[in-house]
Amino acid sequence: MGIVFTGITAALGDPFTVKRVDIRIEGNTITTISDSPLSPRPQDTRIDGDGKLAIPGFINAHTHLPMVLFRGLADDLPLTQWLTEKLWPVEKRLTADDAYWGALLGLVEMIRSGTTACSDMYFHVDAIGKAVLESGMRAVLAYGIIASRLDNHGKSELARAEDAITAWNGAGDGRITAAVAPHAPYTCGKSVWQSVVTLARRYGVPIHTHLAETRTEVADCYVRYRKSPVELLAAWDVFSVPTIAAHCVHVTPSDIAVLAEHNVSVVHCPKSNAKLGSGVAPIARMRAAGVNVAVGTDGAASNNRLDMLSELRFAALTAKAVNEDATLVPAADAVRMATTAGAAAVRIPAGVIAVGNRADIAVLDLSQVETVPVYDPLSSLVYAAGREAVCDVIVDGKFLMRDRALTTIDEDRVKYETKRIAVSYKT
Amino acid sequence: MGIVFTGITAALGDPFTVKRVDIRIEGNTITTISDSPLSPRPQDTRIDGDGKLAIPGFINAHTHLPMVLFRGLADDLPLTQWLTEKLWPVEKRLTADDAYWGALLGLVEMIRSGTTACSDMYFHVDAIGKAVLESGMRAVLAYGIIASRLDNHGKSELARAEDAITAWNGAGDGRITAAVAPHAPYTCGKSVWQSVVTLARRYGVPIHTHLAETRTEVADCYVRYRKSPVELLAAWDVFSVPTIAAHCVHVTPSDIAVLAEHNVSVVHCPKSNAKLGSGVAPIARMRAAGVNVAVGTDGAASNNRLDMLSELRFAALTAKAVNEDATLVPAADAVRMATTAGAAAVRIPAGVIAVGNRADIAVLDLSQVETVPVYDPLSSLVYAAGREAVCDVIVDGKFLMRDRALTTIDEDRVKYETKRIAVSYKT
Numbered sequence: 001m002g003i004v005f006t007g008i009t010a011a012l013g014d015p016f017t018v019k020r021v022d023i024r025i026e027g028n029t030i031t032t033i034s035d036s037p038l039s040p041r042p043q044d045t046r047i048d049g050d051g052k053l054a055i056p057g058f059i060n061a062h063t064h065l066p067m068v069l070f071r072g073l074a075d076d077l078p079l080t081q082w083l084t085e086k087l088w089p090v091e092k093r094l095t096a097d098d099a100y101w102g103a104l105l106g107l108v109e110m111i112r113s114g115t116t117a118c119s120d121m122y123f124h125v126d127a128i129g130k131a132v133l134e135s136g137m138r139a140v141l142a143y144g145i146i147a148s149r150l151d152n153h154g155k156s157e158l159a160r161a162e163d164a165i166t167a168w169n170g171a172g173d174g175r176i177t178a179a180v181a182p183h184a185p186y187t188c189g190k191s192v193w194q195s196v197v198t199l200a201r202r203y204g205v206p207i208h209t210h211l212a213e214t215r216t217e218v219a220d221c222y223v224r225y226r227k228s229p230v231e232l233l234a235a236w237d238v239f240s241v242p243t244i245a246a247h248c249v250h251v252t253p254s255d256i257a258v259l260a261e262h263n264v265s266v267v268h269c270p271k272s273n274a275k276l277g278s279g280v281a282p283i284a285r286m287r288a289a290g291v292n293v294a295v296g297t298d299g300a301a302s303n304n305r306l307d308m309l310s311e312l313r314f315a316a317l318t319a320k321a322v323n324e325d326a327t328l329v330p331a332a333d334a335v336r337m338a339t340t341a342g343a344a345a346v347r348i349p350a351g352v353i354a355v356g357n358r359a360d361i362a363v364l365d366l367s368q369v370e371t372v373p374v375y376d377p378l379s380s381l382v383y384a385a386g387r388e389a390v391c392d393v394i395v396d397g398k399f400l401m402r403d404r405a406l407t408t409i410d411e412d413r414v415k416y417e418t419k420r421i422a423v424s425y426k427t
Numbered sequence: 428m429g430i431v432f433t434g435i436t437a438a439l440g441d442p443f444t445v446k447r448v449d450i451r452i453e454g455n456t457i458t459t460i461s462d463s464p465l466s467p468r469p470q471d472t473r474i475d476g477d478g479k480l481a482i483p484g485f486i487n488a489h490t491h492l493p494m495v496l497f498r499g500l501a502d503d504l505p506l507t508q509w510l511t512e513k514l515w516p517v518e519k520r521l522t523a524d525d526a527y528w529g530a531l532l533g534l535v536e537m538i539r540s541g542t543t544a545c546s547d548m549y550f551h552v553d554a555i556g557k558a559v560l561e562s563g564m565r566a567v568l569a570y571g572i573i574a575s576r577l578d579n580h581g582k583s584e585l586a587r588a589e590d591a592i593t594a595w596n597g598a599g600d601g602r603i604t605a606a607v608a609p610h611a612p613y614t615c616g617k618s619v620w621q622s623v624v625t626l627a628r629r630y631g632v633p634i635h636t637h638l639a640e641t642r643t644e645v646a647d648c649y650v651r652y653r654k655s656p657v658e659l660l661a662a663w664d665v666f667s668v669p670t671i672a673a674h675c676v677h678v679t680p681s682d683i684a685v686l687a688e689h690n691v692s693v694v695h696c697p698k699s700n701a702k703l704g705s706g707v708a709p710i711a712r713m714r715a716a717g718v719n720v721a722v723g724t725d726g727a728a729s730n731n732r733l734d735m736l737s738e739l740r741f742a743a744l745t746a747k748a749v750n751e752d753a754t755l756v757p758a759a760d761a762v763r764m765a766t767t768a769g770a771a772a773v774r775i776p777a778g779v780i781a782v783g784n785r786a787d788i789a790v791l792d793l794s795q796v797e798t799v800p801v802y803d804p805l806s807s808l809v810y811a812a813g814r815e816a817v818c819d820v821i822v823d824g825k826f827l828m829r830d831r832a833l834t835t836i837d838e839d840r841v842k843y844e845t846k847r848i849a850v851s852y853k854t
Contacts, residue, residue: 069800071798071799071800071802071807071810071811072800072801072802072803072806072807072810072811073802075757075758075803075806075810076753076754076757076758077753077754078752078753078754079753082753105796105799108796109796109797112796112797215751270748271744273748274744274745274747274748275744275747275753275810276747276753277747277748277750277751277752277753277754277755278748278751279748279751280748280749300811303810304806304807304810304811305797305810305811305813307797307813310737310813314741314744317698317701317702317741318701318745318748320701320702320703320704321697321700321701321704321705321706321707321745322707322749323704324642324704324705324706325505325704326503326504326505326506326509326702326703326704327503327504327505327704328704330502330503331502331503367842369532369535369536369539369838369841369842370536370539370732370734370814371498372498372532372842372845372846372849373496373498373499373845373846373848373849374499375498375499375500375849375852375853376499376502379499379502379731380498380499380731383498383499383502383702383730383731383732384498384499384727384731384732386732386734386737386813386814386815387797387813387815388813388814388815411796414796415794415796415799418799418800419799419800421800422799422800422802425802426802
C-alpha cells in the first residue's frame with residue numbers, strides 16, 4: 001500500500017538532477033527511484049506524472065501560523081508602529097481556540113502551495129500543535145519567549161517554552177519536533193538567553209529567533225551593548241547551540257563571517273522585510289560566505305501570503321535587482337533555499353528526494369497555460385508557476401492534498417470558523 | 428441584454444471608493460452604479476457579487492505578447508547577453524503563425540489574471556492584431572522599429588510602423604488602437620526618431636518606447652550624446668508627442684523633472700528589471716514628482732509571467748524595501764498604477780469604474796482560503812490574492828471569462844499549438 005509516480009519529471013538529490021523517473025513510496029519513505037518503469041502493486045496509489053514536476057516539499061523555515069487571522073488587518077505601516085499599535089493589542093485578545101483555527105487556516109494555505117514543513121514560533125503552542133497534528137504537516141514548534149529578566153515573568157516564559165518542548169518534541173511519530181524561541185536580542189535579556197541555551201542543550205533542540213531585522217534594532221543594540229545583534233549573541237555563546245536566525249537584514253561582512261563560522265542558519269523572509277520597510281537581506285553575500293540560507297514567509301500579517309513559491313521567486317528577483325546582477329540566485333538555487341537548505345536549518349529528515357529519505361513531496365502541474373511552454377522545469381517553477389499549479393502534496397508518505405483536494409482538513413469549516421473569529425478583530 | 432452585478436464590493440471612481448453596490452452594464456458601457464438593489468431584466472446576465480471584488484481590469488502597459496513562446500528559454504542572464512545571444516537569434520526564426528499562437532497564449536494568461544487591456548510592441552503586428560481581435564481584449568498595438576538611419580532598412584521599418592497604424596488603429600469597434608514604437612534611443616538614430624514624431628503627429632497616436640532601462644544604456648548615451656537618454660529624447664522634441672516610456676530604471680532627479688514637465692508616462696516593469704539585473708526604478712520619487720507611473724509585465728521571456736497582480740505586488744513591495752519605508756506605494760496606489768494610471772498612459776477610455784465609462788472589469792473571488800479573512804478588500808487584492816482568485820473578466824461589456832471559463836479562446840488548442848511551436852525553439 002504505497003504510492004507510485006510513473007513518468008514524472010523530478011528534482012532529485014542535492015544538487016538537483018532534473019529528469020523523468022518512476023518513484024515508489026512505501027510507508028513514510030522513498031524506497032525506489034528508477035529510470036525504467038515501475039509496476040504499481042494492486043493496493044498502490046498510482047499517479048501519472050505526465051506534465052508534472054515533483055520537488056521536495058517547501059520548508060517554510062520561519063512563520064507564526066495563527067497570525068493568518070490578522071492578514072490585512074494593518075498594512076503599509078513601519079514595523080514598530082505595526083507591532084506595538086496594531087498587532088500586539090489584537091494578539092492580547094487571541095484565545096487558544098482562535099489560535100487553533102488560525103493555525104489550521106495557515107496550514108491549509110501552506111499545503112495548497114506545496115509546503116510540507118514549517119518552523120513556527122508563537123504562543124498557544126498546544127493549540128497550534130493540535131492543528132499541526134491533525135493536518136499531517138511536518139513542523140518544528142516553539143513558544144516565543146519575551147522577557148527582559150529572570151523575574152517571575154521571565155521564569156514563567158521559560159516554563160512555557162519548556163512545556164512546549166516536553167509536550168511536542170517527537171509528537172506525531174516524530175513528525176513534530178521542538179525548538180526554543182527567544183523572540184529577539186532586543187526583547188530578551190542576557191540571563192534569559194543564558195537559560196535558553198541551557199534549555200536547548202538539555203533537550204537537544206535548536207534555538208529559533210529573530211535577528212538583525214531592522215536598522216533601528218541594530219542601532220539600539222550598538223548603543224546598549226556596543227555590539228551588533230549578531231556579535232552580541234556570539235559573545236553570549238548562544239551560537240554554541242544550533243541556531244535558526246530569521247531575517248538578518250542588517251548584517252555587516254563581519255557579522256556574516258560570524259554567522260558562517262558558527263553554522264547559524266539564516267531564514268530569509270524577503271516579502272515580510274519588504275512590506276515592513278525593513279530592507280533587503282544580503283543573501284548573495286551570506287551564501288557566498290557559506291551561510292546556510294533558508295526561506296520563510298514570516299506571519300501572514302506582514303506578508304500577506306503563506307506561499308513559499310512566491311517567496312522564493314521574490315528572493316531570487318530581489319537579489320538580482322538590488323545587486324544589479326541577473327546571474328545571482330539562479331532558479332535551482334532559489335528552489336534549494338526553499339527546500340534542502342530549509343530542512344538543514346530546521347533539522348528535519350526531508351528536503352531531498354532520494355532513496356531512504358522521508359517522502360515529503362510536492363507535485364506541480366506544469367501543463368497549464370501559465371507555465372506553457374516548459375523548456376526548463378525549474379525555471380517554470382521559479383519564474384512562472386503560481387501556487388495554483390500545485391496538485392499533490394505528500395508528507396511522511398501520506399497525501400495531504402490529492403488532485404487539489406485536501407485530505408486531512410475540512411477547508412469549509414476552517415473558512416467558516418476563521419471568518420467568525422476575524423469579525424471580533426475588525427476595528 | 429446586459430450584465431447586472433448584485434451586492435458586489437467594488438473599487439469605484441478615482442481615487443477609489445470601496446463599497447458594496449449593484450452595477451449595471453449595457454452595451455459596452457457602465458450605465459448604473461447603485462447603493463440600492465437593481466432588478467435584473469429577463470435577458471440580463473446576473474452575477475451574485477457576494478464575497479467578490481470588482482475592480483477596473485488591469486492594464487498591462489508594456490508587453491511583447493508572442494515572447495511568451497520564449498518563457499523560460501533563457502534565464503539568469505544579464506540583459507545584453509540574454510538579448511543578443513538568446514532572444515534575437517530565436518526571434519529571427521519566428522513566423523507570423525508562431526506569433527499568432529504566441530499572442531493568443533499570452534492573451535489567455537492575461538485574461539486569466541484579470542487583465543483587460545495591453546500595450547504591445549513587437550513585429551508580426553498583423554498576427555498579433557488578429558489574435559487580439561479574436562480574444563476580445565482591448566489593446567494598443569505597435570510595430571517595434573529598430574533602425575539607426577533612414578536608409579532602405581530604416582524606411583522599410585517606418586513603413587511597417589505606418590502599416591500597423593493604418594491596419595489596426597480603431598479596429599474592433601475602437602477596441603484596438605495603435606502607437607508608434609521606436610525600440611529605444613540606443614537602437615534608433617536621430618533621423619528615425621524625427622520621422623517617428625512626424626508619423627505619430629500625422630495619425631494622432633502616442634509613441635511607445637524603451638527608455639533608460641540599464642546602467643550601460645545610460646552610460647553609453649552620455650558617451651555618444653553627452654546627454655542622458657531622457658535628456659536626449661527631450662532635446663529631439665520627441666516628448667512633444669504623448670509618450671509611453673517603459674522602464675526608466677536609471678533616471679536622475681533632473682530626468683524625472685523632465686519626464687514630469689512633458690507628461691511622459693512611465694511604465695514600471697519591476698519583475699523584468701529585477702530578473703535581468705537592471706535594477707529598481709525610483710517609482711516613489713517619480714510619483715512624488717507628478718509623473719504618471721503605470722505598470723507592465725514586459726515580455727514573458729524576462730518575467731516569466733504576464734500576471735499584473737503579481738507585478739503590482741512586486742512594485743509595491745520593492746518600493747518599500749529599497750527605500751526602507753513601509754508607507755510607500757500603499758495598496759490603493761498599487762492598484763491605481765495598474766489600472767487608472769495605465770489607462771491614462773496608453774490613452775484608452777477605461778481604467779475607472781464609473782457611470783458612462785467602458786465596462787472593462789475584473790472580478791475576484793476573495794472567499795477562498797488564500798484571502799480569508801478580508802479586513803480591507805484592496806489589501807487582500809494587493810498583498811494576498813493570486814491570479815487564481817480572478818473569476819470573471821469583462822471587456823467592452825462582453826465576458827472574456829465567466830466563472831473561470833474562457834469564452835472567446837479555445838485554450839486547449841492554444842496550448843497544443845504553442846507546445847508544438849516551442850519544440851522548434853528548444854536548443
